[in-house]
Amino acid sequence: MPLADESLFSWVDHLAYTYSIDRPTMMRVLGLPVKNVHAFKLSQLTARLTPSEARQLEAATGLPQDELSLLTVDGVADNNYDRDRGTDTAKEAWAFCPKCLTPAGRWPLWWYESWAVLCPIHQTYLVSYCPDCESPFRPADLRGDTPGMCSGFLGHPYDGQPGPSGRRPKRKRCNRPMWEINTTPVADPSLFEIHHRLQYFMTRGNRQQRHSPSQWLCDFHTVRRLVSRWTTVRSFSSPDPTLQARFSGKPDWESGWSQSSSGFLEPIKLVSLGGFRTGYMRRDPITEACEISAVGQIVLSRDMETSAHSTLTIRHPVELAKFKEGFRIFYPIAASPALDGILNDLLGEQGFTALTEHRVKALRRSRQRSADKQG
Ligand SMILES: [Zn+2]
Numbered sequence: 001m002p003l004a005d006e007s008l009f010s011w012v013d014h015l016a017y018t019y020s021i022d023r024p025t026m027m028r029v030l031g032l033p034v035k036n037v038h039a040f041k042l043s044q045l046t047a048r049l050t051p052s053e054a055r056q057l058e059a060a061t062g063l064p065q066d067e068l069s070l071l072t073v074d075g076v077a078d079n080n081y082d083r084d085r086g087t088d089t090a091k092e093a094w095a096f097c098p099k100c101l102t103p104a105g106r107w108p109l110w111w112y113e114s115w116a117v118l119c120p121i122h123q124t125y126l127v128s129y130c131p132d133c134e135s136p137f138r139p140a141d142l143r144g145d146t147p148g149m150c151s152g153f154l155g156h157p158y159d160g161q162p163g164p165s166g167r168r169p170k171r172k173r174c175n176r177p178m179w180e181i182n183t184t185p186v187a188d189p190s191l192f193e194i195h196h197r198l199q200y201f202m203t204r205g206n207r208q209q210r211h212s213p214s215q216w217l218c219d220f221h222t223v224r225r226l227v228s229r230w231t232t233v234r235s236f237s238s239p240d241p242t243l244q245a246r247f248s249g250k251p252d253w254e255s256g257w258s259q260s261s262s263g264f265l266e267p268i269k270l271v272s273l274g275g276f277r278t279g280y281m282r283r284d285p286i287t288e289a290c291e292i293s294a295v296g297q298i299v300l301s302r303d304m305e306t307s308a309h310s311t312l313t314i315r316h317p318v319e320l321a322k323f324k325e326g327f328r329i330f331y332p333i334a335a336s337p338a339l340d341g342i343l344n345d346l347l348g349e350q351g352f353t354a355l356t357e358h359r360v361k362a363l364r365r366s367r368q369r370s371a372d373k374q375g
């Protein structure tokens, strides 16, 4: 049986490991179509099962389709799943817990979420890159024949002299056991609290959350958007020295530290391109954890209104249309009145009035829906 939270990818690999057969064979046993690039296919299936794939899997496993959909990203309610595009630029890497990838280990669907920053089992921050070969972690690259090993390549693609055929020598795979990658312990209790709640909504609220998300979830996502896009954190106090150092430290390009718009240090990767040194951002679960902890200062406080104003500085006003961009569910529509003050400051009077009109319409629609149900 799949574990609560488990991803389809993890479950299929777990079954293959248990029965000592390879991944493509396991997929065929489960009635899942597979061609040569099975990791990519399995990654796609984990994103979404088509009705016919879901029927086949139901027939092979005896598990009802509703339960099977909980193994896929499409079947759970939370936001921002648009990272499975097969590229490895900056933030498209996923975060993962190295220890959970010990062979026979199983991994959860919420690793795909942008709020995935810690592992509640091992109580450490997640990582998103292999420290040896610097490859980003992506399930579509996980190899079935070497479970838990890094599938990245060592060296630069342009290393080595091309041979007579014009081809460069094949690069060696990194093959580092991922479960041995060092991690940093989490010492901020608010992060565990937030993680616990988000995980709860993801596994239980599901489809219902999509239509009437809970108040806390709306507040969390509204404030998170404020922190990640439109405001700078002005006061931050985390009991975790790792996070606090990211707030009080100074950015230093030379040593690879830049500052995010919210005000936390984030690592940059420096590379030389034709004599120029340039840097690019990478997904960093610890920077993300700083932002989530700052969100927690507000949404876990008793007086959200006061803490929002003392924690955040709005950088510049934002139009409502811009503010709405990128929300899969427009959470601010059901945010608490305690956040009205800061939303009013962000959107300006006109924008805030427009938001209120949206809210009134949404309320009317939901009343209509429940009246229809009763009638
Ligand atoms: Zn773990």
Ligand SMILES: [Zn+2]
Pocket (backbone or CB within 6 Å): 130, 131, 132, 133, 134, 135, 150, 151, 152, 153, 174, 175, 176
């Ligand atoms: Zn590696």
